Amino acid sequence: ELLPTVAVARAVFDLDCLTESTCITASDPAMRTSDGGRTWHRLVTAGRSPNIDVSDVACPTATTCIGSLPYTGLVRTTDAGVTWTVVPDGPTTRAVTCPTSTRCIGLDVRAPSATFVTASLDAGLTWTEPMQASIPLSAMECGTTTFCASISNRSIATSVDGGVSWNIRTTLADDFPADLACAGEAMCIATSSSHVVVVTPTGV
Numbered sequence: 461e462l463l464p465t466v467a468v469a470r471a472v473f474d475l476d477c478l479t480e481s482t483c484i485t486a487s488d489p490a491m492r493t494s495d496g497g498r499t500w501h502r503l504v505t506a507g508r509s510p511n512i513d514v515s516d517v518a519c520p521t522a523t524t525c526i527g528s529l530p531y532t533g534l535v536r537t538t539d540a541g542v543t544w545t546v547v548p549d550g551p552t553t554r555a556v557t558c559p560t561s562t563r564c565i566g567l568d569v570r571a572p573s574a575t576f577v578t579a580s581l582d583a584g585l586t587w588t589e590p591m592q593a594s595i596p597l598s599a600m601e602c603g604t605t606t607f608c609a610s611i612s613n614r615s616i617a618t619s620v621d622g623g624v625s626w627n628i629r630t631t632l633a634d635d636f637p638a639d640l641a642c643a644g645e646a647m648c649i650a651t652s653s654s655h656v657v658v659v660t661p662t663g664v
Contacts, residue, residue, distance in 0.1 A: 476519040484525050484541045490514040492541040503544060512544060520558035526584035528553045528566070536584050551578045551587050558583070559602040559642075565623050567600045577623040594625045601642040609640055609648035609659045616650050616657055629659055
């Protein structure tokens with residue numbers, strides 16, 4: 461459901477676009493535009509009032525998006541963000557990424573030293589039992605079903621098995637990585653206040 465007023469978010473964490481004109485923000489509150497960003501509307505869903513507070517969002521198709529509700533679960537839309545429902549028994553992921561139209565991977569940071577990874581094979585409808593990752597992680601993006609990159613403290617790590625095991629590729633001794641994006645199977649790019657790091661499946 462879309463509230464009838466244009467909204468202003470207190471904080472925007474991420475954004476994903478289903479089409480050239482329709483985008484969803486991960487924000488407090490989450491918002492949607494259908495006119496290329498000219499106007500924005502707050503998102504609401506059954507049982508959550510007044511707004512959806514989303515920490516991350518991923519849209520695997522032109523109609524489907526998954527939003528992470530901080531520490532409480534997931535919401536999902538199949539009509540390009542107009543209506544949202546809570547995913548039954550969804551994992552408490554803080555981050556979600558969808559490298560294909562059906563496969564999505566969620567990241568659950570339960571403690572500074574305990575990160576769990578879960579996967580969906582049906583565009584976020586059902587999820588596997590979370591497995592603990594080999595190193596602590598704080599953000600993740602996947603370029604393919606197997607190649608993922610992640611921020612781990614002051615380091616950039618990669619996985620070639622869909623996020624189960626990780627290897628630290630480079631360490632930024634004087635800076636913390638701030639954001640991460642992947643461009644298919646070739647590479648992911650991590651940024652910080654003073655670095656831009658290109659990450660590939662074999663290194664940096």
